[in-house]
Amino acid sequence: QKEVEQDPGPLSxxxxxxxxxxxxxxxxxxxxxxxxxxxSRKGPELLMYTYSSGNKEDxxxxxxxxxxxxxxxxxxxxSQPSDSATYLCAMSANTGNQFYFGTGTSLTVIP
Amino acid sequence: xxxISQKPSRDICQRGTSLTIQCQVDSQVTMMFWYRQQPGQSxxxxxxxxxxxxxxxxxxxxxxxxxxxxxxxxxxxLTVSNMSPEDSSIYLCSVDRTGGGPTFGSGxxxxxx
Numbered sequence: 001q002k003e004v005e006q007d008p009g010p011l012s013x014x015x016x017x018x019x020x021x022x023x024x025x026x027x028x029x030x031x032x033x034x035x036x037x038x039x040s041r042k043g044p045e046l047l048m049y050t051y052s053s054g055n056k057e058d059x060x061x062x063x064x065x066x067x068x069x070x071x072x073x074x075x076x077x078x079s080q081p082s083d084s085a086t087y088l089c090a091m092s093a094n095t096g097n098q099f100y101f102g103t104g105t106s107l108t109v110i111p
Numbered sequence: 112x113x114x115i116s117q118k119p120s121r122d123i124c125q126r127g128t129s130l131t132i133q134c135q136v137d138s139q140v141t142m143m144f145w146y147r148q149q150p151g152q153s154x155x156x157x158x159x160x161x162x163x164x165x166x167x168x169x170x171x172x173x174x175x176x177x178x179x180x181x182x183x184x185x186x187x188x189l190t191v192s193n194m195s196p197e198d199s200s201i202y203l204c205s206v207d208r209t210g211g212g213p214t215f216g217s218g219x220x221x222x223x224x
Contacts, residue, residue: 002153008151032212034211036212036215041217041218042217042218043115043203043215043217043218044154044203044215045215046112046208046211046212046213046214049212088154090154090212092212095210098156099154099156099212100153101154102153103152103153104153
């Protein structure tokens with residue numbers, strides 16, 4: 001079983017839609033959870049960083065962690081064509097520890 | 112957060128040859144990391160590079176195939192040696208961000224023909 005599972009998509013939505021991206025994981029020791037956005041021909045860029053369970057909001061982005069279900073989500077409100085990218089989840093047990101990444105979900109927002 | 116410059120951004124290489132990828136950070140960092148990103152697969156850590164010591168390689172990666180240099184606290188290179196088409200991938204340099212996840216360079220897209 002992989003440490004982190006992520007649906008690769010692709011996901012295609014109309015502009016303005018709410019997007020939900022998800023990852024599941026198997027290691028209950030994970031405490032730090034990240035979402036990265038990766039544009040074509042670019043490196044991953046950190047979007048959200050959360051610790052333990054709960055929600056964190058930053059503009060149109062909300063990260064949600066449910067440790068009891070080993071499930072994390074990223075919500076994008078009022079999606080824009082510029083949100084079209086691959087989104088990677090990542091997690092670790094401790095800061096500076098090894099990071100485990102999902103395979104990424106490809107998102108296209110259609111104008 | 113640190114700014115990472117990585118080059119080349121892409122290259123097409125003949126099998127059997129070697130390619131050296133350079134990574135420059137705009138601030139001094141203790142550890143630098145090299146990842147591989149293959150299509151449809153998650154980022155895989157190749158090795159951790161500390162200044163002044165041998166790099167630490169993850170399972171499945173060996174120094175003869177992926178020699179790494181770390182001459183100072185802002186620079187590292189990764190060489191992909193004796194390349195085969197299976198080495199075609201994106202190679203990423205990264206550094207840890209204090210209180211956050213790793214910061215990545217823009218990546219090197221390698222195609223081996």
